[in-house]
Amino acid sequence: MSPTESATEPTAPAPPAAAGPPPRSAAGVLSDSRDLVVPALREAVEGLPPAMRRIGGYHFGWCDGDGAPVAGGGGKALRPALVLLAAEAVGGGARPALPPAAAVELVHNFSLLHDDVMDGDTTRRHRPTAWTVFGAGPAVLAGDALLTLAFEEVSRGGSLVGAHRAAEAGRVLAAAVQDLIGGQSADLSFERREDVDLDECLSMAHGKTGALMACCTALGALWAGAGPARVGAMRDFGANLGLSFQIADDLLGIWGDPEVTGKPVHSDLRSRKKTLPVVAAVASGTPAGDELHALMAGHERLSGAEAEHAAGLVEAAGGRAWATERADALLENALEALRTAVPPGRHREELASLARLAAHRDG
Template identity: 50%
Template sequence: MSDGTVLSDTAADVVKETLAECRAATLPALRDAVGELHPRLARISAYHLGWCEPDGRPTGVHAGKMLRAALAVLAARAFGAGTRTAVPGAVATELVHNFSLLHDDLMDADELRRGRPTAWVVFGAGPAVLAGDALLSKALRMTAEMKGTPEQPAGRTLTEAVSTIIRGQAADLGLDGFPVDRVGADDYLAACAKTSGLLGGCVAVGASLADAPAAGVRTLQAAAWDLGVAWQVADDVESIWGDPAASGKPAFGDLRRDKRTYPVIAALRSGTAAGSRLAGRLSSSGARGEDELAELARLVDEAGGRAEAERTAREHLDRAVHLLGKTGGDPVALDGLAALFRHVLDRHGRRTPAPAATPAMRGAAR
């Protein structure tokens, strides 16, 4: 398989076609699964997914690219199975993903997702949580009916992924307002489990349904774990410096919540004057206005936090792509999976050359 890490325009077009194909194959089954929920919870879930307005009127669109479903489908293809074999697992991973988003929006007090009010804002906290629970329950019922291999049953694979996601989310909550003198990479990497655990579950479910050997499944999960770290770090960068019009979320989101994300941790550990000034400002209490948030973002950048985060994200992506070649899967299919891996970072706009490394977090995420 190809070992490059830059997604060419041609490869980008192929990824778009692949995503559209996987989405077309799995979306009907996903709609059916959501439709089997309690009517009120089905409407909340459908709203969250972008299918309808709060009153239930169809929007005619579906928000999101269904990347996780595509990961499951492509993982199955890498070990010789067709798309149809992977669809139940792909749908289950999307249900788990959206369960986590419904809960995450509430825990982070996010009021916007994809440019629309989040489900908890529209329907209330309790109903939104219950809708997330319903999606998770449906996913687990679906996986209970999947077989996979004796060594790696598909149902157990996704159940373990859910446990990992929950542990990661618990660690992530601990990053809010984390004391500046106790910032550490281990705490951050523990929180990355909320992303890496799900991605590992996606590829493992797909591969298990294709009767992949256990060693291949484990290596595929390891690749997805690195992809998850890269994804989370890139998302942290976007949360501070991303375009709200493109992300559908307010600027400076994580700084607004006083969350110790990777760029912030890197800046605080940089040993720079800007990092020291950042620590002093973060230690102060009280609400922060837009000018203060912009100044915090500038200090993070000046201290090297943004450059270090972008370098680290690319490093983990490189490692993920390298591990794909060791899974023993079909090289052509793995090339498609590698292209999808690269797409994850490219969609965050991370095509810039890797910046010079700072001492802030060198080796911390290895």
């Protein structure tokens, strides 16, 4: 057969492009995120002075109070998972986004160490809180150390994405920390007031939780090189998700199963916290809401019986139903922003699955 004849013969059709991997479940996403992020967190914490290293390791669940290693521990790593997924969703990679992913988890745990001291909480993740083991002052200092590490992680990550992008990421993270501190300050001020309204409480929740979630999704997209419009849509996704997450957390603080949450039943009511279901119930204008308002006044911790009665009043006044409906509406807002930012496919499905888990979790 001549070369000319060969060239005119039909060629076999090209095989179809191989399909990409199927979307992971939310649990699979979180597991993969932990596998990537925990070694980076351990390396960062290992660089702390010995006293801070021990408290940090205990808080993360890596060791006991004496510093001896223990199995398991740590949280779900939702926030770093959002960073990694957001980076992938705009065309980047998960591993290059490890510095900001580790940074947001360090910021989150800085806030938890401080929150436990300020709220007087004695249990977290089914074990005594760090301040009850090491003292309030050392626990606060350990939180400060984690916050410092967060910005070091972002700065070191500049070698991957360039100094300019790392500096912008640092500014985004710093703004989120300021919002978080503002939200926590408002939360503390509510304890001394009896006239907290629902808009104030929503604003507090956005600062305390929504701002860092918005930072996670924006930071992942920014780190991977997305443009301003896409970063903004991802920020909206995270902000709405964060507020939905906080409402779910407030519901768990009243009705969560202690075996799952690691906290005593009715823990938020016992400490008279003005969470969103409580404030919505008080604002209902119902007899149950008025009785709840009177019961939640004062500063002494409620007894178990009083807290149980308060939970019944929140439900009777419609606070539980309002919170559930609002969390669902915010989740839908988040998913709409996600549809704007990310085309159909695996990454969008994984982010949506993670969002639904966060808004409807049981612990």
